[in-house]
Amino acid sequence: MNDTKNYLDMDLLRFTTAGSVDDGKSTLIGRLFHDTKSIFEDQLEAIERSSKQRGDENVNLALLTDGLRAEREQGITIDVAYRYFATPKRKFIIADTPGHIQYTRNMVTGASTANLALILVDARNGVIEQTKRHTFIADLLGIKHIAVCINKMDLVGYDQDKYEKILNQFTDFASRLENVTDLTFIPISALKGDNVVDRSVDMPWYKGPPLLYHLENVYVGSDFNHVDARFPVQWVIRPHSDEYHDFRGFGGRVAGGVFKKGDEVTVLPSGFSTKIKNILLADKEVEQAFHPQSVTILLEDEIDVSRGDMLVKPNNQPHVSQDLDARICWFSGTKKLVKGTKCIFRHTTKEAQAIISEIKYKVDVNTLRKNEEDLEFGMNDIGRIQIRVSQPVFHDTYRRNRNTGSFILVDPFTNETLAAGMLR
Amino acid sequence: MQNYNLTHLQQLESEAIFILRETAAQFERPGLLFSGGKDSIVMAHLAYKAFHPSKIPFPFVHVDTGHNFPETIQFRDKFIKNLGVQLVVGSVQDSIDQGTAVEEKGLNASRNALQSVTLLETIDNESLDACLGGGRRDEEKARAKERFFSHRDSFGQWDPKNQRPELWNLFNGRKSPGENFRVFPLSNWTEMDVWQYTKLEGIELPNLYFSHKREVFQRNGSLLAVTDFTIPQENEEVSVRNVRFRTIGDATCTGAVESDAASLDDVISEVAASRITERGARADDRRSEAAMEDRKKQGYF
Numbered sequence: 001m002n003d004t005k006n007y008l009d010m011d012l013l014r015f016t017t018a019g020s021v022d023d024g025k026s027t028l029i030g031r032l033f034h035d036t037k038s039i040f041e042d043q044l045e046a047i048e049r050s051s052k053q054r055g056d057e058n059v060n061l062a063l064l065t066d067g068l069r070a071e072r073e074q075g076i077t078i079d080v081a082y083r084y085f086a087t088p089k090r091k092f093i094i095a096d097t098p099g100h101i102q103y104t105r106n107m108v109t110g111a112s113t114a115n116l117a118l119i120l121v122d123a124r125n126g127v128i129e130q131t132k133r134h135t136f137i138a139d140l141l142g143i144k145h146i147a148v149c150i151n152k153m154d155l156v157g158y159d160q161d162k163y164e165k166i167l168n169q170f171t172d173f174a175s176r177l178e179n180v181t182d183l184t185f186i187p188i189s190a191l192k193g194d195n196v197v198d199r200s201v202d203m204p205w206y207k208g209p210p211l212l213y214h215l216e217n218v219y220v221g222s223d224f225n226h227v228d229a230r231f232p233v234q235w236v237i238r239p240h241s242d243e244y245h246d247f248r249g250f251g252g253r254v255a256g257g258v259f260k261k262g263d264e265v266t267v268l269p270s271g272f273s274t275k276i277k278n279i280l281l282a283d284k285e286v287e288q289a290f291h292p293q294s295v296t297i298l299l300e301d302e303i304d305v306s307r308g309d310m311l312v313k314p315n316n317q318p319h320v321s322q323d324l325d326a327r328i329c330w331f332s333g334t335k336k337l338v339k340g341t342k343c344i345f346r347h348t349t350k351e352a353q354a355i356i357s358e359i360k361y362k363v364d365v366n367t368l369r370k371n372e373e374d375l376e377f378g379m380n381d382i383g384r385i386q387i388r389v390s391q392p393v394f395h396d397t398y399r400r401n402r403n404t405g406s407f408i409l410v411d412p413f414t415n416e417t418l419a420a421g422m423l424r
Numbered sequence: 425m426q427n428y429n430l431t432h433l434q435q436l437e438s439e440a441i442f443i444l445r446e447t448a449a450q451f452e453r454p455g456l457l458f459s460g461g462k463d464s465i466v467m468a469h470l471a472y473k474a475f476h477p478s479k480i481p482f483p484f485v486h487v488d489t490g491h492n493f494p495e496t497i498q499f500r501d502k503f504i505k506n507l508g509v510q511l512v513v514g515s516v517q518d519s520i521d522q523g524t525a526v527e528e529k530g531l532n533a534s535r536n537a538l539q540s541v542t543l544l545e546t547i548d549n550e551s552l553d554a555c556l557g558g559g560r561r562d563e564e565k566a567r568a569k570e571r572f573f574s575h576r577d578s579f580g581q582w583d584p585k586n587q588r589p590e591l592w593n594l595f596n597g598r599k600s601p602g603e604n605f606r607v608f609p610l611s612n613w614t615e616m617d618v619w620q621y622t623k624l625e626g627i628e629l630p631n632l633y634f635s636h637k638r639e640v641f642q643r644n645g646s647l648l649a650v651t652d653f654t655i656p657q658e659n660e661e662v663s664v665r666n667v668r669f670r671t672i673g674d675a676t677c678t679g680a681v682e683s684d685a686a687s688l689d690d691v692i693s694e695v696a697a698s699r700i701t702e703r704g705a706r707a708d709d710r711r712s713e714a715a716m717e718d719r720k721k722q723g724y725f
Binding site for chain 2: 011080235290346
């Protein structure tokens with residue numbers, strides 16, 4: 001890692017894992033950290049000490065990720081933990097989430113920024129409800145790559161038939177998924193290290209790469225939408241200084257597509273069109289900007305533009321509507337979602353009042369069945385709703401663009417984040 | 425087709441700039457917590473980039489324990505002057521003089537924990553509703569569960585079990601009067617990312633980060649510098665060694681490491697080969713397993 005040139009060429013993969021201690025998730029993460037030399041001596045010593053104090057038989061690698069006192073006391077993971085490791089090829093951000101059913105909201109949160117989901121299946125148990133739940137949530141959040149690690153192969157004698165049977169079980173169930181385009185199966189033993197970093201000698205019948213190789217090489221570059229140009233204005237830069245007297249730049253992060261100097265753009269909601277005069281990446285001029293770059297765009301004409309507005313291309317405009325069809329995951333433990341619930345709607349850089357105009361159905365995350373009878377959402381419920389917003393929202397479907405197709409709902413009184421939504 | 429890939433450092437930079445602009449947009453009166461350490465220097469550099477050619481639209485806040493290495497203060501003043509931003513100093517000594525903070529007693533007394541008191545007083549005095557901090561999730565395990573936008577109640581407390589979920593690029597900075605936020609633009613950076621970015625951008629750092637000769641002594645497994653606030657006991661042997669600091673904080677709890685790394689490249693090689701985390705040299709984290717969590721709950725950075 002000390003080769004600077006190499007380091008500067010590395011790209012980034014964000015992935016999410018879900019599961020409980022039993023299925024070997026912590027062991028797997030511990031193994032990845034250990035074998036890529038991402039765990040430090042003082043960290044290892046600290047968890048060795050704690051494991052001993054707690055009377056655990058082996059070093060409990062879960063202690064590495066369970067950072068809060070309440071988590072250690074109760075032996076459970078409460079919250080999403082973000083973990084980092086790197087190989088000479090890539091930097092990895094793991095959103096590590098607990099797998100219990102009551103933590104659906106954490107899984108949704110972890111999956112929202114991930115390119116890939118790592119799903120663990122215990123080779124002895126095969127595909128269980130929890131596997132389906134994790135896979136469903138990954139798909140719901142638009143993750144295109146799923147790596148299914150069939151773990152504890154050492155406990156089933158590295159049996160190819162067992163592996164094939166689970167693979168078929170999973171493929172069967174996965175045919176119902178909407179977004180996943182890449183489903184990769186890897187037989188592993190996290191405990192023994194088979195097919196994690198190094199190829200297993202006990203499973204010569206497996207011809208694919210080990211997990212780390214897959215994580216290092218899976219191509220996620222085409223997952224972003226580089227077609228539909230969308231630039232939500234975040235902050236207007238007006239220096240009011242002598243040197244930059246007439247400077248007016250629009251700061252923001254490209255949410256989709258590509259913007260080039262000289263491109264014709266339309267400002268929403270005003271509808272005025274002009275051309276891009278210049279694009280600044282901090283203090284340097286650049287020819288073009290694409291997702292996820294944060295840039296400053298200067299326009300040819302002086303048009304009124306403020307935070308919450310969006311720059312788009314005249315011949316490729318987003319949907320504009322006040323009535324939105326969405327799938328949501330309800331987060332609040334204190335407030336229920338019913339028809340008529342009022343809340344604050346936050347989408348790109350825009351905030352507006354909103355009201356739930358209709359609740360269509362809830363989905364049972366274990367059976368994936370729709371429930372059209374019980375239409376009250378409690379914590380961790382997922383379903384489909386219709387929402388009316390006080391002003392027009394410039395959006396795309398979540399499938400087409402995660403940035404312009406996602407929103408959150410906020411409680412106007414307590415300010416808590418009530419729900420996450422994906423537009424249809 | 426054209427290649428629209430960004431390197432991981434470009435992605436982290438873009439994310440941090442987004443967070444900095446979002447903070448300016450969502451809050452009335454944010455402040456940037458500036459300690460003179462490398463993380464806050466990188467954050468300040470990113471803030472310059474986020475708002476250029478405007479001036480950074482918020483003041484810098486330094487919580488001063490009074491137990492500084494003189495180099496830190498010299499560096500701070502020069503840095504602030506170059507950027508042309510306003511500096512607000514919250515003094516732990518003032519808090520002690522007013523009786524709102526009580527100095528620890530004993531050999532290992534540190535003003536580190538008292539910083540929380542002064543920070544909360546400064547937030548009050550300056551009516552700050554958001555404080556940007558250079559904290560990273562890889563630093564410590566309680567930090568791994570920290571949000572970009574971290575809510576604090578009207579007592580300045582962090583409630584780790586009741587954090588707002590954070591999804592996509594959507595950050596919820598809404599709050600009731602008296603409450604405020606800590607915002608961490610470098611959440612996803614690692615120590616190595618900070619060093620490599622420093623090199624890539626040619627960012628100047630205080631000399632304390634590089635190898636120099638200094639009088640030091642051993643205490644509780646840490647190598648402490650001889651200063652006005654860390655005075656060796658009779659049985660503690662003082663020697664002159666080549667050392668550098670991996671973190672720069674209060675002199676009473678910031679351990680030095682023996683090192684010959686004199687340049688940024690040397691430091692990067694050393695960090696890459698290191699088997700100890702950077703906070704491993706900090707006495708404040710070693711007090712108990714949940715030391716950081718406890719301090720954060722009380723309003724620490």
